[in-house]
Amino acid sequence: MNQNLLEIKNLSTSFRIGEEYYAAVDDISLDLKENEVLAIVGESGSGKSATAFSVMGLHNRAKIEGEILFKGRDIANLPPSKMNKIRGNEVSMIFQDPLTALNPLMEIGKQIGEVLLLHKKNMSKEERRKYSIELLERVGLPRPDRVVDQFPHELSGGMRQRVIIAIAIANKPELLIADEPTTALDVTIQAQILDLIRELKDDLNSGVILITHDLGVVAEMADRVAVMYAGQIVEIADVESIFVNPQHPYTRSLLSSVPATDHSEDRLHVIQGIVPSLKNLPREGCRFKARIPWIEDAAHEEDPQLHEVSENHFVRCTCYQHFYFKEKSKGEQANGVTES
Amino acid sequence: MALLKVDDLKIHFPIRGGILNRKIDEVRAVDGVSFEVPEGETYGLVGESGSGKTTTGKAIMGLNNITDGEVYFDGNHLNDKKGKKVDVRKDVQMIFQDPYSSLNPRKRVLDIIAEPFRNYEKLTKNEEKKKVQELLERVGIGADSIMKYPHEFSGGQRQRIGVARAIALNPKLIIADEPVSALDVSVQAQVLNFLQDIQKDMNLTLFFIAHDLGVIKHMCDRIGIMYQGRLVEEGLTEDIFNNPQHIYTKRLVAAIPDIDPRRREEHHKFRAQVKEEYQQSFYDYFDESGLAYELKNISDTHKVALPERG
Numbered sequence: 001m002n003q004n005l006l007e008i009k010n011l012s013t014s015f016r017i018g019e020e021y022y023a024a025v026d027d028i029s030l031d032l033k034e035n036e037v038l039a040i041v042g043e044s045g046s047g048k049s050a051t052a053f054s055v056m057g058l059h060n061r062a063k064i065e066g067e068i069l070f071k072g073r074d075i076a077n078l079p080p081s082k083m084n085k086i087r088g089n090e091v092s093m094i095f096q097d098p099l100t101a102l103n104p105l106m107e108i109g110k111q112i113g114e115v116l117l118l119h120k121k122n123m124s125k126e127e128r129r130k131y132s133i134e135l136l137e138r139v140g141l142p143r144p145d146r147v148v149d150q151f152p153h154e155l156s157g158g159m160r161q162r163v164i165i166a167i168a169i170a171n172k173p174e175l176l177i178a179d180e181p182t183t184a185l186d187v188t189i190q191a192q193i194l195d196l197i198r199e200l201k202d203d204l205n206s207g208v209i210l211i212t213h214d215l216g217v218v219a220e221m222a223d224r225v226a227v228m229y230a231g232q233i234v235e236i237a238d239v240e241s242i243f244v245n246p247q248h249p250y251t252r253s254l255l256s257s258v259p260a261t262d263h264s265e266d267r268l269h270v271i272q273g274i275v276p277s278l279k280n281l282p283r284e285g286c287r288f289k290a291r292i293p294w295i296e297d298a299a300h301e302e303d304p305q306l307h308e309v310s311e312n313h314f315v316r317c318t319c320y321q322h323f324y325f326k327e328k329s330k331g332e333q334a335n336g337v338t339e340s
Numbered sequence: 341m342a343l344l345k346v347d348d349l350k351i352h353f354p355i356r357g358g359i360l361n362r363k364i365d366e367v368r369a370v371d372g373v374s375f376e377v378p379e380g381e382t383y384g385l386v387g388e389s390g391s392g393k394t395t396t397g398k399a400i401m402g403l404n405n406i407t408d409g410e411v412y413f414d415g416n417h418l419n420d421k422k423g424k425k426v427d428v429r430k431d432v433q434m435i436f437q438d439p440y441s442s443l444n445p446r447k448r449v450l451d452i453i454a455e456p457f458r459n460y461e462k463l464t465k466n467e468e469k470k471k472v473q474e475l476l477e478r479v480g481i482g483a484d485s486i487m488k489y490p491h492e493f494s495g496g497q498r499q500r501i502g503v504a505r506a507i508a509l510n511p512k513l514i515i516a517d518e519p520v521s522a523l524d525v526s527v528q529a530q531v532l533n534f535l536q537d538i539q540k541d542m543n544l545t546l547f548f549i550a551h552d553l554g555v556i557k558h559m560c561d562r563i564g565i566m567y568q569g570r571l572v573e574e575g576l577t578e579d580i581f582n583n584p585q586h587i588y589t590k591r592l593v594a595a596i597p598d599i600d601p602r603r604r605e606e607h608h609k610f611r612a613q614v615k616e617e618y619q620q621s622f623y624d625y626f627d628e629s630g631l632a633y634e635l636k637n638i639s640d641t642h643k644v645a646l647p648e649r650g
Contacts, residue, residue: 043524043525043526043527044495044524156390157389186388186389186551187388187551187552187553187592187595187596188388188591188592188595189388190595190597191594191595191597191611194597213524213525214525214597215525215599216554216596216597216598216599217597219597219598219599219600219601219604220597220598220601220604220607222601239601240601240602243599243600243601243602244600244601244602253526254525254526255599257525257526257528257529258525258529258554258599259528259529259532259554259555259557259558259559267533267536268529268532268533268558269529270526270529270530270533271526271529274494274496274497275494
């Protein structure tokens with residue numbers, strides 16, 4: 001059994017609005033092993049990025065409670081001087097938008113050199129340049145010796161994303177967080193980037209947290225999946241259980257709203273209502289209740305907990321036992337991909 | 341007869357340079373594209389960024405200058421240099437990609453949706469208000485929100501306001517340029533369902549531009565695949581997905597993530613195989629200057645840009 005690379009225990013991240021703090025991430029516990037891909041799925045506003053930013057220590061004014069154990073050491077609320085030693089070194093992040101994540105006024109080589117400068121102090125300028133070129137080659141950029149002297153605007157979106165990945169893996173991180181790494185990219189380039197992340201993960205034996213709302217990407221990359229809604233994990237299981245045997249109403253609704261390419265039904269499923277904003281999050285009872293009003297109140301737990309429905313498959317609240325899609329009768333419930 | 345017919349459309353952008361700012365070269369953004377869209381159908385144009393799909397859409401709207409070729413709408417020649425200019429802007433409307441930037445943040449919903457009326461119809465204040473309320477209800481937003489500003493709505497609601505504005509003048513054709521790519525899946529489902537509903541209600545023709553093949557497959561009757569300014573394959577949705585012929589289409593179809601993790605290995609193998617084929621035979625599918633060949637029928641509905649053989 002692999003040892004846990006990352007263990008998040010009862011993490012809450014709250015932001016201040018006016019005078020009060022509101023928890024965007026509400027009591028989350030997760031763990032990640034070496035060479036494992038954990039996907040965090042959810043709509044915008046579900047707290048998935050806030051979780052990742054908490055691990056990276058990138059929240060400036062947020063209140064972070066709970067423990068984030070990285071190789072057994074608590075890195076939550078580390079002072080910046082200490083966090084700077086870890087960030088970009090043992091833990092690093094691939095950002096979503098390759099257009100804004102790179103500095104437009106700096107050559108590619110310099111931007112990669114920056115991480116090296118911070119964490120590998122004994123490297124000379126020439127060595128840094130040589131290593132940068134190696135990295136660019138590693139991520140599959142053509143003619144890396146030219147790219148190293150180019151500016152971001154001279155590269156295409158896919159190439160820029162590769163540069164971002166090169167920066168992220170410069171110090172061979174043990175934990176890699178990828179926040180929507182392919183959302184801005186075309187499908188063919190997306191496939192290449194995903195292949196690249198998978199390859200790098202195997203090479204470096206690092207753990208990957210993949211944050212995305214694209215369920216296709218999850219099905220392809222993840223070993224385990226955590227589904228988040230309104231700051232909580234509502235379901236967590238291995239990837240097959242999530243797609244083949246989803247339990248929580250939210251997971252099931254999400255899966256049936258994807259226009260999948262192999263079974264085209266006429267109507268896509270629509271989840272009623274909207275994702276509540278941070279201020280209006282329901283703090284008591286089942287948070288998904290308002291979106292499935294046709295399920296009787298008695299089905300919900302008063303204080304919803306995660307229940308283990310089968311080995312390592314956890315579902316929050318008891319409402320999953322009583323859930324059915326409104327449009328369909330109880331008999332013919334859609335159940336993830338099995339219906340195709 | 342087809343509602344929209346595009347014949348050998350070419351759009352070249354000049355590159356200027358030198359001290360006299362003369363034209364020194366040109367970018368062939370769209371280089372000989374032809375297709376027809378029958379009334380009431382949904383046509384999907386797919387391609388990677390830079391393939392010219394948005395440029396084509398904009399040219400139909402009259403937002404780009406057409407270098408060469410013809411666009412016919414409802415039998416009218418739209419870019420006839422000699423003949424009378426036909427104003428079809430009322431009948432052709434557009435839905436934009438980003439619902440956050442396509443609505444003016446300083447205007448009320450009432451003013452946003454009433455703008456087309458103010459341009460084309462003379463209505464009194466009350467009539468206008470009534471019509472806007474009707475439209476809002478039609479797109480599933482409460483009629484009492486006419487005095488609200490765009491920031492008070494969620495992404496999906498905003499996109500529906502965009503749709504309300506587009507259908508205000510009862511258009512015949514709607515050009516939707518990546519209408520859902522900025523939205524979450526559940527909201528995306530909402531907007532797609534809704535587009536299908538109004539299409540049925542109003543007998544609309546939809547011209548759908550997207551790079552998400554899942555969405556395209558769900559929505560479209562016919563699909564055109566664009567690569568570097570030309571169509572490489574065109575056909576019914578079944579033709580494209582079940583029997584892709586051009587190497588680029590094959591690659592595109594193989595790149596779609598499979599939603600079933602149980603088939604992951606299989607899918608990876610298939611993709612690697614297509615990739616290999618792509619690398620080996622890529623140049624067989626394009627002529628010396630890197631352009632796709634002419635489209636040729638391989639069945640009644642299915643056209644592919646294959647090289648001449650034998």
